[in-house]
Amino acid sequence: MKKHNFSAGPSILPREVLQGSADAILNFDGMGLSLRKISHRSKNFEAVMDEARQLVKELLSLGDDYEALFLQGGATLGFTTVALNYMKQGGHAAYLNTGVWATGAIKDARLWGDVSVIADSSDKNHSYIPKNYEIPQGADYLHFTSNNTIFGTQFHTFPQTTLPLVCDMSSDIFSRPFDATRFDCIYAGAQKNMGPAGAVLYVVKRDSLGRTGRKLPAYLDLQAHIEKDSMFNTPPVFSVYASMLTLRWIKANGGLEGMGRSNDAKQKCFYGELDRNPLFYGHSVPEDRSWMNATFRLHNEQLAADFDALWKAAGISGLSGHRSVGGYRASMYNALPLESVQVLTEVMQELERTKG
Amino acid sequence: MKKHNFSAGPSILPREVLQGSADAILNFDGMGLSLRKISHRSKNFEAVMDEARQLVKELLSLGDDYEALFLQGGATLGFTTVALNYMKQGGHAAYLNTGVWATGAIKDARLWGDVSVIADSSDKNHSYIPKNYEIPQGADYLHFTSNNTIFGTQFHTFPQTTLPLVCDMSSDIFSRPFDATRFDCIYAGAQKNMGPAGAVLYVVKRDSLGRTGRKLPAYLDLQAHIEKDSMFNTPPVFSVYASMLTLRWIKANGGLEGMGRSNDAKQKCFYGELDRNPLFYGHSVPEDRSWMNATFRLHNEQLAADFDALWKAAGISGLSGHRSVGGYRASMYNALPLESVQVLTEVMQELERTKG
Numbered sequence: 001m002k003k004h005n006f007s008a009g010p011s012i013l014p015r016e017v018l019q020g021s022a023d024a025i026l027n028f029d030g031m032g033l034s035l036r037k038i039s040h041r042s043k044n045f046e047a048v049m050d051e052a053r054q055l056v057k058e059l060l061s062l063g064d065d066y067e068a069l070f071l072q073g074g075a076t077l078g079f080t081t082v083a084l085n086y087m088k089q090g091g092h093a094a095y096l097n098t099g100v101w102a103t104g105a106i107k108d109a110r111l112w113g114d115v116s117v118i119a120d121s122s123d124k125n126h127s128y129i130p131k132n133y134e135i136p137q138g139a140d141y142l143h144f145t146s147n148n149t150i151f152g153t154q155f156h157t158f159p160q161t162t163l164p165l166v167c168d169m170s171s172d173i174f175s176r177p178f179d180a181t182r183f184d185c186i187y188a189g190a191q192k193n194m195g196p197a198g199a200v201l202y203v204v205k206r207d208s209l210g211r212t213g214r215k216l217p218a219y220l221d222l223q224a225h226i227e228k229d230s231m232f233n234t235p236p237v238f239s240v241y242a243s244m245l246t247l248r249w250i251k252a253n254g255g256l257e258g259m260g261r262s263n264d265a266k267q268k269c270f271y272g273e274l275d276r277n278p279l280f281y282g283h284s285v286p287e288d289r290s291w292m293n294a295t296f297r298l299h300n301e302q303l304a305a306d307f308d309a310l311w312k313a314a315g316i317s318g319l320s321g322h323r324s325v326g327g328y329r330a331s332m333y334n335a336l337p338l339e340s341v342q343v344l345t346e347v348m349q350e351l352e353r354t355k356g
Numbered sequence: 357m358k359k360h361n362f363s364a365g366p367s368i369l370p371r372e373v374l375q376g377s378a379d380a381i382l383n384f385d386g387m388g389l390s391l392r393k394i395s396h397r398s399k400n401f402e403a404v405m406d407e408a409r410q411l412v413k414e415l416l417s418l419g420d421d422y423e424a425l426f427l428q429g430g431a432t433l434g435f436t437t438v439a440l441n442y443m444k445q446g447g448h449a450a451y452l453n454t455g456v457w458a459t460g461a462i463k464d465a466r467l468w469g470d471v472s473v474i475a476d477s478s479d480k481n482h483s484y485i486p487k488n489y490e491i492p493q494g495a496d497y498l499h500f501t502s503n504n505t506i507f508g509t510q511f512h513t514f515p516q517t518t519l520p521l522v523c524d525m526s527s528d529i530f531s532r533p534f535d536a537t538r539f540d541c542i543y544a545g546a547q548k549n550m551g552p553a554g555a556v557l558y559v560v561k562r563d564s565l566g567r568t569g570r571k572l573p574a575y576l577d578l579q580a581h582i583e584k585d586s587m588f589n590t591p592p593v594f595s596v597y598a599s600m601l602t603l604r605w606i607k608a609n610g611g612l613e614g615m616g617r618s619n620d621a622k623q624k625c626f627y628g629e630l631d632r633n634p635l636f637y638g639h640s641v642p643e644d645r646s647w648m649n650a651t652f653r654l655h656n657e658q659l660a661a662d663f664d665a666l667w668k669a670a671g672i673s674g675l676s677g678h679r680s681v682g683g684y685r686a687s688m689y690n691a692l693p694l695e696s697v698q699v700l701t702e703v704m705q706e707l708e709r710t711k712g
Binding site for chain 1: 374430431436464553571589624
């Protein structure tokens, strides 16, 4: 039976990316050596890293004033990395708190300087994106989390400010067109829309670095990684290779415009059913609903066993909600086909017909 | 033709580990889902992480007073992590400088406190392991690098001290029996003897943590990772899985005793020929020669083209030396068969016969 994978991550990847990376483990580039055994200093792997970095810039329509890096430690290490690279000694930074990951970013940044949380949606269990807040003059940067995987909210317009923007886009990068030139730094764990867990992408405006007056350890210094073409130390070769295959797949499927069209169709399909079906309601306010992670519940929790049996029987996996929200979460990353969303909405209709 | 892979890393892995990890990419544990698509919070992946951590402790004969963690960022991020977790606020640490990676560890540690380099082999291009040095009383720990991949030296006896020992074992962990209970912290990038690039192992004595008075960002706090069973954030699932397969392979092949016997046979084979063959000489002093990375040169550099043609024709790859040493480097990690070393020594003999 066909599987419909709504897992929040590590999540679904295109079939050709999986097959390509499995093949490379046994015989990379026809060399007779596994991708996992060749040196990361080989010409063959350098070509992989170069192509991955170039594809990132091409998909985001960025020029030579930006660099793309594939590093390790996930967005979690990114909380520290961006604070150390962008917050001046004795400076301050502004943060928006829209969920669990934003809270983590704030907590870690506070170890390195003065952090103002200028808006916070925790009063309503992060079910909305704050809209009216004052942005302090003179902050070193404004940090936000573009999509909140756990609560199912997403910024559909970015903050209006002249401050440098730093953004954790782990769960919605490459999912829709946007103006990347508005950002000094975007960082994103690979395991949602890009590749397997184990790599984190940084997209960095070159001239935004080197302004803090801090001396940084090598691994946390974005400039050091740029100078070594993202090969300062041994890169996670397998994750970079699989990410490169996924970036090729995105490009072949219409780039960010193509992803945006497909993701729009999926979210319309799902939220249309959610709004129509009297058995269910959403966690987040309609205007801030995430296209990537839809959080929803049953009005009558006693129907949960019936609903769970139905979706499991339909080949759906990964639909249980995060413990902070409860209920259900349907993650609809780039590689999830519209067909899977249709199967889910049919199951919701079936529940209504039989138990409504 | 059979390939003989002497690459310094990412390096050779056992065939069954490669096949097992390629299979898991397409269908993990018979779930019909790829290892790369299942959630790291699934019971199936938790079992992988648990087994990997347990195998580390079993192979190193460690009890419940130790924890094993699989994190990201390589040993390079480890330079910062160990300094932050073991150097007290206002404290000091002692380091041995035996090569490029030790130098990196020293540089990063200096950002966080007072570091004494108590011995340094850079006077002779790191061709030996310092023996007679004074260890300062009251330092928070003594740090050393057990094997120097680039220069081809290795500690065959560990420093005698009552100070806590912290060691970067990236290139020789699991290669021979040793008393792991002498260490407060061992860290090791996976990509030599353990698995693919993208994971780094920490072996930590539980009661050695929490003594520095520092507040640490989440990703750099070893205690935070222990409390979450090495799943504080999304782990590099593929690298952990492949490492687990390699650890199983080590156990099935006699554990550290078995690896030590096999590596001893390989080093005797190689260095026996090096000492016998009048065309070659070694970089490092005989008593400190590395069993993992043999560095050597031709007396007559004009024979280089002939030698290179011979070893390439024999199916050997990865033999070129690092630019800091020049000449050749034969890396003989656990998974390299004795047969490959025999092929190399036959090529050295062939050069002597034809050009000697």
